[in-house]
Amino acid sequence: MAKIRGKLGNDFCPQALFLYGNYQEDGRPHFGLFCWASYCSILDGEEECLGFMACIGEEKLTKDLIRKQGVFSANLVNQELLPLADYYGTVNGREDPHKMDRLPTVEPGQVLRVPTIVESPVSFELKVLEERHLAQGSDLFLCRVCNVMVEEAFAKGPGPFHPRLLQAAPIVTAGDARYATLDGRDLGGWGEAKARLPE
Numbered sequence: 001m002a003k004i005r006g007k008l009g010n011d012f013c014p015q016a017l018f019l020y021g022n023y024q025e026d027g028r029p030h031f032g033l034f035c036w037a038s039y040c041s042i043l044d045g046e047e048e049c050l051g052f053m054a055c056i057g058e059e060k061l062t063k064d065l066i067r068k069q070g071v072f073s074a075n076l077v078n079q080e081l082l083p084l085a086d087y088y089g090t091v092n093g094r095e096d097p098h099k100m101d102r103l104p105t106v107e108p109g110q111v112l113r114v115p116t117i118v119e120s121p122v123s124f125e126l127k128v129l130e131e132r133h134l135a136q137g138s139d140l141f142l143c144r145v146c147n148v149m150v151e152e153a154f155a156k157g158p159g160p161f162h163p164r165l166l167q168a169a170p171i172v173t174a175g176d177a178r179y180a181t182l183d184g185r186d187l188g189g190w191g192e193a194k195a196r197l198p199e
């Protein structure tokens, strides 16, 4: 197939969405929405383990809390969570003290002191091993996956690829600031889904 030169970007590379969670100083949970994330192998001392790479842009409350605590949760976003996730991704936690007046069902992590989201099909508990400054307003957090919590439907193991992904139903985004299901259904632009939250 012949190719032409394309524009630099990730238009053809869908990314799953995660809500990163921390506890604030007063003990209340805090969440922000992120998509620049992926997996790697990583050394924790001598031990090779599953790693998680989280890139966080300009300074924000999520980054403050991750730096302070060195741990956070990453909760996969499904369709049920999308309106709340969109809200967490478009309301600035440093500027709006009432951001966390809206909460999902939160349960504590099993091995780290992080809030996890019950409605999310998969929650990772992450410990930061290293922070790398990549550019102005771009910092990469290299983490160890210390635990994964999955919904009970996966108790007997994750199962085959297709039914597993249909069950988890992660929402993806790619390049043009819109949300979509894995089978390509458009779920609107960033900042639109939060309008479906109850008053």
Ligand SMILES: Cc1cc2nc3c(=O)[nH]c(=O)nc-3n(C[C@H](O)[C@H](O)[C@H](O)COP(=O)(O)O)c2cc1C
Binding pocket: 017, 031, 032, 033, 034, 035, 036, 037, 055, 056, 057, 058, 060, 061, 062, 063, 086, 088, 089, 090, 091, 092, 093, 094, 099, 173, 190, 191
């Ligand atoms: C769909 C979507 C994906 C996002 N992905 C990222 C990301 O990967 N990195 C980042 O720094 N900000 C990302 N953001 C922006 C943050 O969610 C936003 O800065 C938010 O205010 C973070 O919460 P906080 O201000 O309470 O920390 C994304 C926003 C949306 C709507």
